[in-house]
Amino acid sequence: xxxxxxxxxxxxxxxxxxxxxxxxxxxxxxxxxxxxxxxxxxxxxxxxxxxxxxxxxxxxxxxxxxxxxxxxxxxxxxxxxxxxxxxxxxxxxxxxxxxxxxxxxxxxxxxxxxxxxxxxxxxxxxxxxxxxxxxxxxxxxxxxxxxxxxxxxxxxxxxxxxxxxxxxxxxxxxxxxxxxxxxxxxxxxxxxxxxxxxxxxxxxxxxxxxxxxxxxxxxxxxxxxxxxxxxxxxxxxxxxxxxxxxxxxxxxxxxxxxxxxxxxxxxxxxxxxxxxxxxxxxxxxxxxxxxxxxxxxxxxxxxxxxxxxxxxxxxxxxxxxxxxxxxxxxxxxxxxxxxxxxxxxxxxxxxxxxxxxxxxxxxxxxxxxxxxxxxxxxxxxxxxxxxxx
Amino acid sequence: xxxxxxxxxxxxxxxxxxxxxxxxxxxxxxxxxxxxxxxxxxxxxxxxxxxxxxxxxxxxxxxxxxxxxxxxxxxxxxxxxxxxxxxxxxxxxxxxxxxxxxxxxxxxxxxxxxxxxxxxxxxxxxxxxxxxxxxxxxxxxxxxxxxxxxxxxxxxxxxxxxxxxxxxxxxxxxxxxxxxxxxxxxxxxxxxxxxxxxxxxxxxxxx
Numbered sequence: 001x002x003x004x005x006x007x008x009x010x011x012x013x014x015x016x017x018x019x020x021x022x023x024x025x026x027x028x029x030x031x032x033x034x035x036x037x038x039x040x041x042x043x044x045x046x047x048x049x050x051x052x053x054x055x056x057x058x059x060x061x062x063x064x065x066x067x068x069x070x071x072x073x074x075x076x077x078x079x080x081x082x083x084x085x086x087x088x089x090x091x092x093x094x095x096x097x098x099x100x101x102x103x104x105x106x107x108x109x110x111x112x113x114x115x116x117x118x119x120x121x122x123x124x125x126x127x128x129x130x131x132x133x134x135x136x137x138x139x140x141x142x143x144x145x146x147x148x149x150x151x152x153x154x155x156x157x158x159x160x161x162x163x164x165x166x167x168x169x170x171x172x173x174x175x176x177x178x179x180x181x182x183x184x185x186x187x188x189x190x191x192x193x194x195x196x197x198x199x200x201x202x203x204x205x206x207x208x209x210x211x212x213x214x215x216x217x218x219x220x221x222x223x224x225x226x227x228x229x230x231x232x233x234x235x236x237x238x239x240x241x242x243x244x245x246x247x248x249x250x251x252x253x254x255x256x257x258x259x260x261x262x263x264x265x266x267x268x269x270x271x272x273x274x275x276x277x278x279x280x281x282x283x284x285x286x287x288x289x290x291x292x293x294x295x296x297x298x299x300x301x302x303x304x305x306x307x308x309x310x311x312x313x314x315x316x317x318x319x320x321x322x323x324x325x326x327x328x329x330x331x332x333x334x335x336x337x338x339x340x341x342x343x344x345x346x347x348x349x350x351x352x353x354x355x356x357x358x359x360x361x362x363x364x365x366x367x368x369x370x371x372x373x374x375x376x377x378x379x380x381x382x383x384x385x386x387x388x389x
Numbered sequence: 390x391x392x393x394x395x396x397x398x399x400x401x402x403x404x405x406x407x408x409x410x411x412x413x414x415x416x417x418x419x420x421x422x423x424x425x426x427x428x429x430x431x432x433x434x435x436x437x438x439x440x441x442x443x444x445x446x447x448x449x450x451x452x453x454x455x456x457x458x459x460x461x462x463x464x465x466x467x468x469x470x471x472x473x474x475x476x477x478x479x480x481x482x483x484x485x486x487x488x489x490x491x492x493x494x495x496x497x498x499x500x501x502x503x504x505x506x507x508x509x510x511x512x513x514x515x516x517x518x519x520x521x522x523x524x525x526x527x528x529x530x531x532x533x534x535x536x537x538x539x540x541x542x543x544x545x546x547x548x549x550x551x552x553x554x555x556x557x558x559x560x561x562x563x564x565x566x567x568x569x570x571x572x573x574x575x576x577x578x579x580x581x582x583x584x585x586x587x588x589x590x591x592x593x594x595x596x
Contacts, residue, residue: 046472098575099516123460
């Protein structure tokens with residue numbers, strides 16, 4: 001919430017406004033109401049309550065949440081049994097049967113029971129959790145299409161927010177030491193014209209880390225069916241596109257076309273390429289090997305360590321290591337060059353490295369503060385209207 | 390046992406995510422072997438002594454039940470699955486007790502979970518619940534709730550919850566990249582997507 005509000009771009013506000021217009025509720029209130037309902041489910045799940053059904057009219061009575069606000073969330077999250085059945089059958093007709101995720105539940109994770117109370121039952125709590133958070137992305141996609149704009153029109157703002165979030169994480173962990181060691185994206189000239197540098201470059205002389213950020217989401221068929229064809233297209237439009245950008249920027253840096261402060265190419269021996277995706281990657285082998293092969297087939301990132309694929313959750317864990325004094329480049333060197341676990345996900349590499357596993361923490365201090373801020377905002381929204389917006 | 394799923398190329402090299410790749414256990418698997426440390430397994434109906442179950446076996450039972458009864462119970466299960474790490478033994482025992490499952494089922498499950506290789510195995514997990522909910526939405530009777538026909542169908546529904554695990558085994562052609570990729574994508578996204586968050590890594594508050 002904080003980062004979103006601080007990204008003062010026309011596109012970000014456009015997206016926030018579009019969400020409010022389409023969903024009938026602000027992003028902040030959407031999250032507050034969603035988390036309140038989610039908490040109710042968790043309370044039941046952890047045996048702290050016997051109420052697993054949410055009756056919104058009663059549930060929000062003691063809160064300053066207006067009826068229109070929770071009705072907006074319910075309208076975009078719940079369906080009757082008849083509606084659900086029709087949607088599931090349509091989904092199967094369109095995308096085929098599946099034993100994996102159900103796209104219908106992802107979009108409408110609550111069953112609205114018949115009767116005046118319109119009580120809500122979770123169809124799948126993990127789907128509801130994603131609906132409240134990642135679902136914002138889908139609602140914005142729908143809003144764009146409703147407005148006759150390209151599907152990505154509003155969601156592209158997510159990329160800016162995530163990019164900023166990543167940049168700030170590194171700027172916190174790698175403070176200036178007289179000179180900057182974290183470089184944000186910047187425009188530069190090549191003989192082919194104007195170009196944009198990698199989203200984040202870290203100067204760890206004699207090493208450097210070039211980070212590209214991916215906010216693009218996988219398609220529904222990839223997420224719910226494991227569809228190979230859509231996966232291949234997602235790979236091309238996401239990771240491989242970013243690998244191309246990394247390749248171009250690194251070559252421009254090596255050729256002297258891209259100048260980053262005091263960072264001189266001659267002093268940098270190893271450059272680690274990193275692709276950081278907002279939702280992470282299905283990183284189970286052989287996925288890393290397949291991605292590495294596709295990168296190599298295209299002649300990209302030659303002579304560099306294998307590209308590191310990371311997600312936002314992993315970056316948060318990495319930030320915790322950095323707070324403890326272990327640098328990002330040290331982690332990358334051990335993971336991608338020295339450990340023998342370069343094809344394993346980062347989490348496995350940590351687990352297999354006793355010294356790191358012993359220090360792995362659930363959240364960095366900053367993440368702890370963010371979490372406290374978020375929960376405080378939710379409590380404020382539920383019990384004190386003044387602090388919810 | 391369900392259709393064989395040869396995970397050896399993955400398990401042999403410890404190749405899976407920290408959050409675990411959840412597969413049915415094969416006869417020859419040793420859940421405690423270091424090679425299998427990241428491949429976790431769910432408990433199948435046949436392991437509990439259940440009969441062979443296919444989709445028709447499940448749907449024929451669901452057709453006798455109220456969809457609302459099925460979805461409410463699955464909703465309760467989903468709350469409890471989401472509130473603890475997958476494979477949390479205590480939570481799984483609590484779930485069975487809270488749902489009032491028979492001592493016979495609970496004892497059989499306890500024996501597996503407490504037995505050799507049972508640690509970290511899962512009786513209840515998202516993929517199982519989502520698939521059964523999907524089948525219930527399509528095939529169960531849309532009549533109003535009646536507490537599983539006044540209790541007469543409670544046992545049948547318990548069988549469906551356990552039996553649906555038999556539908557989740559897959560024959561993956563390991564020499565076909567599209568099969569392997571599809572399997573990994575589906576399993577990771579549908580079963581374990583969020584468990585990294587609960588197994589020692591920070592969450593994100595990017596919005």
